[in-house]
Amino acid sequence: MTYEFERKQRLAILGGGPGGFEAALSGAQLGADVTLVERVGVGGSAVITDVVPSKTLIATAEATNAIGEAADLGVQFFTRGENGRPVRPQIAVNLKAVNDRLLRLARQQSEDMRAQLTRARVRIVQGEGRLDGPSRIVVSTGHGRGATTFDEIEADTVVVSVGARPRELDTAKPDGQRILTWTQLYTLDTVPEHLIVVGSGVTGAEFASAYTALGSHVTLISSRDQVLPGEDADAARVIEDVFTRNGMDVLELARAATVERTADGVVAALTDGRRIEGSHCLMAVGSIPNTEGIGLEEAGIQLTATGHVRVNRVARTSVPNVYAAGDCSDFLPLASVASMQGRTAVFHAMGDAVTPIELRNVTSNIFTQPEIATVGWTQKQIEDGIAQGEIYKMPLASNPRAKMMGIRDGFVKIFARTGSGTVIGGVIVAPKASELVFPLALAVEHRLTVDQVARAFTVYPSLSGSIADAARAMHIVN
Numbered sequence: 001m002t003y004e005f006e007r008k009q010r011l012a013i014l015g016g017g018p019g020g021f022e023a024a025l026s027g028a029q030l031g032a033d034v035t036l037v038e039r040v041g042v043g044g045s046a047v048i049t050d051v052v053p054s055k056t057l058i059a060t061a062e063a064t065n066a067i068g069e070a071a072d073l074g075v076q077f078f079t080r081g082e083n084g085r086p087v088r089p090q091i092a093v094n095l096k097a098v099n100d101r102l103l104r105l106a107r108q109q110s111e112d113m114r115a116q117l118t119r120a121r122v123r124i125v126q127g128e129g130r131l132d133g134p135s136r137i138v139v140s141t142g143h144g145r146g147a148t149t150f151d152e153i154e155a156d157t158v159v160v161s162v163g164a165r166p167r168e169l170d171t172a173k174p175d176g177q178r179i180l181t182w183t184q185l186y187t188l189d190t191v192p193e194h195l196i197v198v199g200s201g202v203t204g205a206e207f208a209s210a211y212t213a214l215g216s217h218v219t220l221i222s223s224r225d226q227v228l229p230g231e232d233a234d235a236a237r238v239i240e241d242v243f244t245r246n247g248m249d250v251l252e253l254a255r256a257a258t259v260e261r262t263a264d265g266v267v268a269a270l271t272d273g274r275r276i277e278g279s280h281c282l283m284a285v286g287s288i289p290n291t292e293g294i295g296l297e298e299a300g301i302q303l304t305a306t307g308h309v310r311v312n313r314v315a316r317t318s319v320p321n322v323y324a325a326g327d328c329s330d331f332l333p334l335a336s337v338a339s340m341q342g343r344t345a346v347f348h349a350m351g352d353a354v355t356p357i358e359l360r361n362v363t364s365n366i367f368t369q370p371e372i373a374t375v376g377w378t379q380k381q382i383e384d385g386i387a388q389g390e391i392y393k394m395p396l397a398s399n400p401r402a403k404m405m406g407i408r409d410g411f412v413k414i415f416a417r418t419g420s421g422t423v424i425g426g427v428i429v430a431p432k433a434s435e436l437v438f439p440l441a442l443a444v445e446h447r448l449t450v451d452q453v454a455r456a457f458t459v460y461p462s463l464s465g466s467i468a469d470a471a472r473a474m475h476i477v478n
Helices: 018-029 044-048 051-073 095-119 202-214 233-245 335-349 379-383 400-405 438-445 450-455 465-473
Strands: 010-014 033-038 123-126 128-131 136-142 148-154 157-160 164-166 194-198 217-221 249-251 256-261 266-270 275-278 280-283 287-289 322-324 363-366 371-376 389-395 411-417 423-430
Touching: 010 018, 010 128, 010 148, 018 033, 018 044, 018 095, 018 157, 018 335, 033 136, 044 051, 044 095, 051 095, 051 202, 095 123, 123 136, 157 335, 194 202, 194 256, 194 266, 194 275, 202 217, 202 233, 202 363, 217 275, 233 249, 233 371, 233 379, 233 411, 233 423, 266 280, 322 335, 363 438, 371 438, 379 389, 379 411, 389 465, 400 465, 411 465, 423 438, 438 450, 450 465
Parallel strands: 010 033, 010 157, 033 123, 157 322, 194 217, 194 280, 217 249
Antiparallel strands: 128 136, 136 148, 164 287, 256 266, 266 275, 363 371, 371 423, 389 411, 411 423
């Protein structure tokens, strides 16, 4: 008598960022034989040099702002001077301690994720990986005295999740000391006296906001007529007003031609002839996918003109058994999207139930102060006739809890389908908007109407009450 045993499906993942991590966990959950190849550490750049450290820095900046604004709520900080009279102390930021903490938290998060994979029986291979055809990954690892060994991993399904890196310009080459990318900021020991930020997209705006709160004088160079181009115009206007009110110099319709290091700082030369001198410069001019030289095109995988991997809504590439997740794909570059792509890819590859990713349901957040959270269709798409909807905007300053907290800036905006009142999108500008937007995300995902949202009880007083109030104002008369 002979027995036949079904072989476990072999899953190989190249890159251990949010997409690769979730793909590995999902594969292990479904019983696959999973191998994860990672170059720098589990969590990838998102955990080690990007999302985790940057949002930790921003949390410190928020604490600094809270202390500075406490006087508006009647809380005052004083010490006694030599003459016994009260002296108001200055807020001091120990940037070295801040950076040491955030890097420690990033390492700990990476180690926690690695331990989670180990418990799930995922094999982790440290090294440089590349595809050798659509069903094999070759990994080079260094072992003792510079020797290089190669590990070949055969797979039935491959998930590519190699992420992206900061884009660098030849005319403004980062040196890691004065001219910096966002991955290099954490080497600074002191708060920059004058930080020039080139690029007013999400990354540039977030760091400009944070370093202003930490005590830097910030000059933000924007090549467009507003900060955060492509975002909700009302939201961008609020953020720019806050920036300028807090002392930031915002240069619109300005483009940096070169950034050069001087004896004690940097100078940015603009294309209109102006020269901006500062102590440091952050280059926030986009990112480049880490897809070159790893055998993708040789394996038959289609890339875009920018080097991103073309994927469909289940993260599948042009090669049936190869999937891609995260910033290396041509989908939305968010950690949450990468995680969803990783799970979706593995579920699809292994025949489990899967719901194709709908980009319009993705919730995103910009961690400025205040934050901007968005979901669903945009106001511009409604105004351009791409989507049919009604728009209602409620200032946050009218909310009782906001008044108690001294919040002056922000709003809740809801978009509802004309006729049916189905919620199709929304924007929230508020402190912790990332936490407030979830009800709108649920409404968009499950096609709730404004009346259904309004019928849910909210705490009084609460900032979330503004969501119910805005929904109530859009009541559909039957």
